[in-house]
Amino acid sequence: MARRALTENVVKLTRQAVTDARVEPGQGERTVWDAEVRGLGLRVRASGSKTWVIRPPRSGGRSKLFTFGTADTLSLAQARQGALSRLAQAQLGDDPHEVRKAARAAARATLGTLIKDYLPVAKARLKPRSYENVERALERQLVKLHERPASELTRSEIYKELVAIGGYAGNRARSALSGLYAWAIGAGRVETNPVIGVNKVVEERSREHVISDADLFAIWQAAGDADAGRITKLLLLTGQRRNEVAGMRWSELDLKGAVWTIPGERTKNKRPHDVPLSKPALEVITAVPKTEGRDFVFGTGKKGFSGHGQAKRRLGARTKDVPAWRGHDLRRTLATRLADLGVAPHVVEAVLNHVSGSKAGIAGVYNRATYATEKRAALDLWASHVLALGKPRLEVVAPDPAALGGELQDLGTLTTGDKAP
The missing domain is CATH 1.10.150 (DNA polymerase; domain 1)
Structure with missing residues (x-):
């Protein structure tokens, strides 16, 4: 009976046929099926409403009608195009009802x-x-x-x-x-990324700020002995990254050997890194009281130190005459000034845990051991430089040039005439 009714209501729809479609007297609704696009129908109700429907191919039972627009909003040509697209999806196994549900869920x-x-x-x-x-x-x-x-x-x-x-x-x-x-x-949750094309709030340039000796002295003096101040001093003395210093653990420290070993999971390049500790760096660390059962050197609770932003603002208020600087500028300053003091570039890279082509692969294993002496000499030299900043004359005793991995400059030209800030 249903098949006969379907056959009887199959016609080649035209714009006029859509306009003229009516229900028979006493009928609540009827569906007129299109002979051109099989599966597309026009459902007509006694109220006068006309809705486009499709009947996807059956797969294990009677398929449900799927409505997708009204004759007032979709022309016959648009309805045929939409029906062909949805019927093709159904042929590929995509249930139009499920597709619609997913689209609605995504929209919500x-x-x-x-x-x-x-x-x-x-x-x-x-x-x-x-x-x-x-x-x-x-x-x-x-x-x-x-x-x-x-x-x-x-x-x-x-x-x-x-x-x-x-x-x-x-x-x-x-x-x-x-x-x-x-x-x-x-993940199929959205179709587009609206952030693409949105301007940055400010343009960022690669920073090249190297802090002067006078400003380094001011920062050192203002840092103080709270956790934030000690972290600042260690950033200056070691040249390591802020999160590495702030997350320092007692278990990473060999205080007798004066070495701090940062595990690979905490370094940017995923390689473990040995940092020789100068005497001033050791003094900063050993001044921190230990908390029983807590491995972190700085901060409280289950994590390392947090609150860098607030700490930096407080330090900035105490160093108003110092041009704007960031924690990473201390690392850049150490690298630049070590080079000024005659430390070879590959030793500076080793101090910073930068991996150049010459240190990749198996060579890196040997370099790590070979540069231990050079790194210690470089950081000891830098610590001497930092501690001498407040003296009337800056007198740096040059270590053995071979220990630094390169020829030293005439240090006298770097020290004469330097005045206390």
Whole structure:
């Protein structure tokens, strides 16, 4: 009976036929099937409404009708095109009903929902410090966008929030949001990344700031003996990265041998790194009281030191006459001044744990042992330089040039005439 009814209602639809389609007296509704696109129908109701439907090919039972528009909004040509696309999807195994449900779910998914699903993935992929920055940007700094459908966010909305965050933090938030959308596209949650094309809040240039001796002395004097100050002093004395120093563990320290071994999981290049500790660096570390059962040297609780931003602002308030600087500038300054003092470039790289081509592969194993003496001599020389900053004359005793891996300059030309800041 159904087959006969279907056959009887199959006609080659035309624009006029769509306009003239009516139900028979006493009928609630009827469906007129198109002879040109098999599976496309026009459902007509007694109320006068006309809806386009398709009946996908059967696969294990009677298929359901799928509605996708009205005759008022979709022309016959548009309906045929849409039907062909959806019927092709069905032939490939994609149920149009499930496709629609997924599309509706995606449209309902808010940015906050995506963030909740993305953060565990980001935590597994990123280093702890990088993850903390991403989490802060997505969960706190961009909180005003959380209720917006993720697929509907516009570039103007995003840029407005980034500007409100401001400066380099706005740029970091932009990167975090773009990373979220890149993951969401790969997971099939959204189709596009609206962050692409959004301007940075500020243009960033590679920094070349080398801190002067006078300013280094001012920073050293203002640092103090709290955790933040000790970290600043160790950044200056060792040239290591902030998160490496702030996350220092007692178990990484050989105080008798005066060596700090940073494990590979805590270094940027994933290689373990031995840092010879000068006498001043040892004095800074050993002045920190140990807490029983806690391996971290700095900070409190289960993690290392946090609160760098607040600590830097306080230190900045005590060094108002010092041009703006960052923690990483201390590392750059050490590298630059070691070169000025005659330390060979490959030894400076070894101090900083930079891996050049000559240190890659098996050669790196031997270089690590070979440069231990040179690294210690370089950092001892630098510590002597730092401690002499406040003296009327800067007198640096040059160690054996061979120990530094290169020829030293005439240190007298570097020290004469230097006055106390």
